[in-house]
Amino acid sequence: MVPKEVLQKIRRIQIRTSHKVDELLAGNWHSAFKGRGIEFEEVRPYQVGDDVRAIDWNVTARSDQPFIKLFHEERELSVMLLVDLSASQAFGTGEQTKRDIVAELGATLAMSAIRNNDKVGLTLFTDDVEKSIPPRKGPRHVLRLIHELLYCSPVGSGTSIKQALQHLNRTCKRRTVVFLISDFIDNDYESVLKISGRKHDIVPIVVHDPREINMPNVGMIKLRDAESGETIRLDTSNRKNRQLFEKLARQQSEERDRLFRRIKLAPIHVTTDGDVVETLRKYFHQREARR
Template identity: 55%
Template sequence: MIPKEILDKVRLIEIQTRSVVNELFAGEYHSVFKGRGMEFAEVREYQQGDDVRSIDWNVTARVGTPFVKMYDEERELTVMLVVDASASGAFGSEEQMKGEVGVEISALLAFSAIKNNDRVGLLIFTDEVEVFIPPKKGRKHVLRVIRELLYFQPQGRGTSIAGALEYLERVIHRRSVVFILSDFLDADYQRVLQLVARRHDLIAVNLFDPRERQLPDVGFISLQDAESGGQLLVDTRNPRVRERFAEEQRGEEEQRSRAFRKLGIDEIFIDSTKSYIEPLVQFFRTRMRRL
C-alpha cells in the first residue's frame, strides 16, 4: 500500500504541473512534437536542408549516395521518460535534491503528453534497469508513472546510461521522443547513444547543482564519489586546486555537449537550485523556431 504522504505528493504535483502545462506548455509542446511521431513510408535521395538524423545508413551504404527515410505523420506520439536514479541524484545544496527536481520535470512532461492525447512510458535506471512501464495514454496511467517515481527505492548506486539505452532500443520500436533525465556522470555510452539517436528523438535533460562544479574554500576536505564510494583528500585553501577542479568540470561538460550536438541531440541544462520552468520553456521555444 502506498503511504498517504506519497499520494498527497502525487496530488500536489498534479495540481502544480496542470497549471504550468495549461498556461505555458500546451502550444509549445504541440508545435514542437506533433509530427515527430512517424510511420516509415519510403526513402528518397538526400537533399540540402534535410535532417541528417533521417538518413537511411543501410541504403546509403548500399548505393553510395545519401538517402533519407520519409515518414507519414501519426496522430499520436510516444514519449519515454528515461530517469537516472543513481546515488549522485541525492546531491543537493539548497531546498531540493537533483533527483527530486527530475521527478517534478518528469511529471510535467507526462501531463503535457496526456493533455495532447499521447502515450507516455517510464524507464528508471541505476547501474541496471530497475523499472520499465510501457507507454500508454490516460490520466490514470500517468499517475501510476508519477507514483512509481516518488515511491521508487533504487537497489543500485552506480549509473549505466548505456545499459538503459540498450534496453530502450530492445523494447521501444516505434519512433519516440525520449527525455533522458540525468546528471550524466557516466562514461562509455557514446556508441549506444549514437545508435538510439538514429531511431528516436533524444533530448538530454542535464540536472546539476552548481556546487558540484566548484570547491568551497574551507581547508582540507574529503571528496567522495556518490556512486563508487571512492575518496580523495584535497586542500581547498589552495586556489590552484579549486581552479583545476572547476576547469575539469567545465571540460567534461563541454566535451559531453559537443558529443550531443554532433548526434543532433538537444540538451537542456537544469540548475537544481533554481526554477526549471524557464529553461524548459526556452527549450520548447528555441526548438519551435528551428522547425
C-alpha cells in the same frame, strides 16, 4: 494499499506541476515535436505530379513500373522518459537535490504528454534497468509514473546510460520522443546513443548542481563519490585546488556537450536552483523555431 502520506505527496506534486504544465503547453510542446511521427502506410503506382523522391525502387524493380511510398503523420506522440536514479542524484547544496529536480521534470513532462493525449512511459535506471513502464494514456497512468519517480528505491548505485538505451532500442519499436534525464556522470555510451538517435527523437536533459562546477572556499572538506564510495580530502581554502577542481569539472562538461554536438543532439541544461518550466519552455520555443 498505498499509505495516506504517500498519496498526499503524489497529490501535491500533481497540483504543483499541473500549473506548470499549463505554462509549458502555452510554450508549444506539441508543435515542437510534430512531424516526427511519420509512418509508412502503403505503396501505389506512380502518377504524374508525384514526388519522384517517394519512389519505392525495390517495388519498382520487381514490377517493371514505378511505385511510390505513401506515409501518414501520426497525430499523437509516443513519449518515453529515461530517468537516471543513480546515487549521484542524491546530491544537492540548496533546497533541492538532483533527485528532486529529476522527479519534477519527469512529472511535468508526463503530465504535458497526457494533457496532449499522447502516450507516455517511464524507464528508471542506475547501472541496470530498475523499472520499465510502457507508454500509455490516462490520468491514472500518469499518477503511477509520478509515484515511481518519487518512491522507487533503486537496487544499483552506479550509472549505465548504455544499458538504458539498449533497453529502449529493444522495447520501443516505433519512433518515440525520448527525454533522457541524467547528470551524465558516465562514459562509454556514445555509440549506442548514436544508434538510438537514428531511430528515436532523443532529447538529453542534463541535471546538475552549481557546486559541481564552482567550489566555494569552506576550508578542509571530505568529498565522497556517491556511486563508487571513494573519498578524498580537499583543502578548498587553497585557491589552486579550487581552480583545478573547477577546471576538471568544466572539461568533463565540455566533453559531454561535444559528444552531443557530434550526434547532432540539442541538450537541455537544468540546475537544482533553476526554473524547470522556464527552461523547458525556452527549449521548446527554440526547437519549434529551428523546425
